[in-house]
Amino acid sequence: MKILVAVKRVVDYNIKVRIKPDGSDVDIHGVKMGVNPFDENAIEEALRLKEQGKATEVVAVSLGTTANQDVLRHALAMGADRAILIESHVKLQPLGVAKLLKTVVEREQPDIILLGKQAIDDDSGQTGQMLAALLGYPQGTFVSALNVEGNEVTVTREVDGGTEDIAITLPAVITADLRLNAPRFVKLPNLMMARKKPIETLHAPEMGVDVKPRLKLLQVTEPAARKPGIKVDSVEELLSKLRTIEGIQL
Amino acid sequence: MKTLVLAEHDGKQLSPALFQAVTAAQFWNSPVDLLVVGSNTSEIAQQAAAISGVARVIQADAVHLAHPLAEDVANLIFEIGREYQVILAAHSSFSRNILPRAAALLDVAMISDALSIHNDNTYVRSGYAGNILNTIHSTDAIQVLTVHSSNFAAASLGGSAEVVSIKVPAAFGKTRWLAEKHNHSDRPALSSAKIVVSGGRSLGSAEKFEQILSPLAAKLGAALGATRAAVDAGYAPNEIQVGQTGVVVAPDLYIAIGVSGAVQHTYGMKDSKIVVAINQDPDAPIFQVADYCLVADLFEAVPTLTAAIH
Ligand SMILES: Cc1cc2nc3c(=O)[nH]c(=O)nc-3n(C[C@H](O)[C@H](O)[C@H](O)COP(=O)(O)OP(=O)(O)OC[C@H]3O[C@@H](n4cnc5c(N)ncnc54)[C@H](O)[C@@H]3O)c2cc1C
Ligand SMILES: Nc1ncnc2c1ncn2[C@@H]1O[C@H](COP(=O)(O)O)[C@@H](O)[C@H]1O
Numbered sequence: 001m002k003i004l005v006a007v008k009r010v011v012d013y014n015i016k017v018r019i020k021p022d023g024s025d026v027d028i029h030g031v032k033m034g035v036n037p038f039d040e041n042a043i044e045e046a047l048r049l050k051e052q053g054k055a056t057e058v059v060a061v062s063l064g065t066t067a068n069q070d071v072l073r074h075a076l077a078m079g080a081d082r083a084i085l086i087e088s089h090v091k092l093q094p095l096g097v098a099k100l101l102k103t104v105v106e107r108e109q110p111d112i113i114l115l116g117k118q119a120i121d122d123d124s125g126q127t128g129q130m131l132a133a134l135l136g137y138p139q140g141t142f143v144s145a146l147n148v149e150g151n152e153v154t155v156t157r158e159v160d161g162g163t164e165d166i167a168i169t170l171p172a173v174i175t176a177d178l179r180l181n182a183p184r185f186v187k188l189p190n191l192m193m194a195r196k197k198p199i200e201t202l203h204a205p206e207m208g209v210d211v212k213p214r215l216k217l218l219q220v221t222e223p224a225a226r227k228p229g230i231k232v233d234s235v236e237e238l239l240s241k242l243r244t245i246e247g248i249q250l
Numbered sequence: 251m252k253t254l255v256l257a258e259h260d261g262k263q264l265s266p267a268l269f270q271a272v273t274a275a276q277f278w279n280s281p282v283d284l285l286v287v288g289s290n291t292s293e294i295a296q297q298a299a300a301i302s303g304v305a306r307v308i309q310a311d312a313v314h315l316a317h318p319l320a321e322d323v324a325n326l327i328f329e330i331g332r333e334y335q336v337i338l339a340a341h342s343s344f345s346r347n348i349l350p351r352a353a354a355l356l357d358v359a360m361i362s363d364a365l366s367i368h369n370d371n372t373y374v375r376s377g378y379a380g381n382i383l384n385t386i387h388s389t390d391a392i393q394v395l396t397v398h399s400s401n402f403a404a405a406s407l408g409g410s411a412e413v414v415s416i417k418v419p420a421a422f423g424k425t426r427w428l429a430e431k432h433n434h435s436d437r438p439a440l441s442s443a444k445i446v447v448s449g450g451r452s453l454g455s456a457e458k459f460e461q462i463l464s465p466l467a468a469k470l471g472a473a474l475g476a477t478r479a480a481v482d483a484g485y486a487p488n489e490i491q492v493g494q495t496g497v498v499v500a501p502d503l504y505i506a507i508g509v510s511g512a513v514q515h516t517y518g519m520k521d522s523k524i525v526v527a528i529n530q531d532p533d534a535p536i537f538q539v540a541d542y543c544l545v546a547d548l549f550e551a552v553p554t555l556t557a558a559i560h
Pocket of ligand 1: 013037038120449450451452476477478479480491492493494495496507508509510511512513514515518528529530531534546547548549
């Protein structure tokens with residue numbers, strides 16, 4: 001069984017991004033980048049399936065520029081067998097990513113395609129579902145537990161009211177939630193070894209799919225700040241302040 | 251052209267957020283149809299028909315839709331989607347599962363969690379866990395989106411839309427629904443509660459989380475919320491996680507107790523009308539989004555607060 005994992009390169013989650021002075025986009029020049037946190041869970045789960053003897057090969061794929069090699073190296077250092085970079089100079093959106101991933105799936109024929117449930121830069125949360133649609137595959141999204149048995153994968157999904165369990169016939173698309181697992185730390189020697197592994201590069205314009213952005217970013221602004229708060233010294237003071245607010249009864 | 255709203259329900263009742271999604275749908279000034287998917291949905295369809303501003307309720311009823319799966323609902327939307335200029339739903343785990351799939355079938359992009367609608371195809375949505383606002387223009391002929399329901403007023407009752415049934419295609423058949431686990435509580439639903447009492451990892455155990463926060467929530471008629479750290483530690487169930495990867499709430503009053511205030515958390519609560527934070531660290535980032543800041547040990551302050559409330 002083969003597993004394909006999609007790994008996005010995003011701004012580190014600890015960084016507060018700045019907006020370019022002209023408001024055209026965020027300024028990520030020189031900012032610390034890394035693997036999208038959910039995608040680390042996806043890689044981890046694929047590796048665990050391999051360690052359980054259920055999967056035979058784990059292939060990581062990332063779409064972007066040559067800079068994305070670093071997240072693929074991270075995936076290789078975690079234990080992925082191979083890595084594919086799809087280079088695109090057009091800034092890709094979920095539908096475009098899904099179309100390009102579809103061509104990789106058609107070539108690689110994985111049984112499970114693992115993605116993160118959302119990328120923490122755009123918070124779209126769309127690519128996995130779009131890929132499943134384009135492939136005509138079933139989907140298991142927001143997954144916090146997963147078990148492969150024969151040609152079926154049983155998953156627990158985190159939904160608004162609690163959790164839901166579904167059984168899905170393979171091949172299938174799965175999107176990982178953070179509680180799926182705790183991703184392993186990368187050991188330095190593994191990172192050194194990963195530096196030597198080859199990364200296959202494909203070029204988006206040669207892949208025969210339309211990845212023209214459908215959404216145009218017109219402007220980026222900062223949200224209005226909340227007005228500064230008041231420090232209260234005791235529970236009594238807090239309550240007396242709150243009791244002056246209309247509509248709140250305490 | 252028309253607008254289609256995907257209705258979320260639990261088999262008995264429509265989701266409160268649907269009423270807000272219907273208001274958002276009025277923006278395009280064209281007839282609004284509601285799609286109700288399920289099994290034995292006549293009651294739900296009648297409820298939907300009574301929402302004012304709804305032109306038609308489209309009822310897709312079949313035994314295999316009792317627990318509607320994304321594959322089946324997306325196929326349904328695909329079948330009727332070309333009749334619409336706009337297809338939207340309230341942002342929720344239900345719609346987030348289905349609409350991207352439907353959008354891809356229709357070969358259009360999707361806009362997730364639109365905060366506001368500027369014109370027929372321009373929206374504002376947040377990025378980077380709410381740190382920035384993006385104004386986005388969609389070039390597609392069909393707009394597929396989810397809306398941030400708390401930013402829209404709820405549509406009222408008083409409508410009398412016609413209900414039409416549509417033929418349901420055969421089940422996709424590659425996914426089987428097995429079970430669901432809902433932690434039933436007598437508290438109000440988190441996403442629509444007027445008051446939310448939220449706790450962090452500092453509560454220290456599931457027992458303490460319950461023992462310290464529940465009496466306060468009970469007195470206030472509040473819903474309970476939690477940070478990811480508290481959920482990961484097993485102090486609270488996943489469905490009450492507030493934040494970027496959990497539920498987004500905007501109650502009248504949000505009380506953050508022993509919560510550090512990471513952006514991933516504040517994303518889910520910073521639109522609350524009044525925020526109270528109780529934290530022993532005067533430099534905790536939560537105080538930057540709080541209206542009332544109490545630097546105190548929660549294990550002392552919260553029981554005192556609970557006792558002082560009538
Ligand atoms: C991709 C991603 C997504 C995430 N999504 C979410 C999300 O949706 N929701 C979310 O909440 N988090 C999310 N997080 C995690 C987030 O970054 C923080 O780690 C988390 O919110 C911290 O939880 P906490 O405040 O309970 O814990 P901590 O950060 O450990 O803070 C505990 C706080 O309690 C205070 N404290 C300790 N003891 C006491 C006491 N006795 N009395 C009073 N105060 C006390 C401390 O001063 C501290 O401020 C996400 C992280 C990532 C990487
Ligand atoms: N450029 C990309 N390269 C690799 N994977 C991606 C890319 N964009 C999105 N993905 C995958 O799709 C998931 C969801 O992304 P999104 O729909 O953008 O929120 C991510 O967690 C990744 O697994």
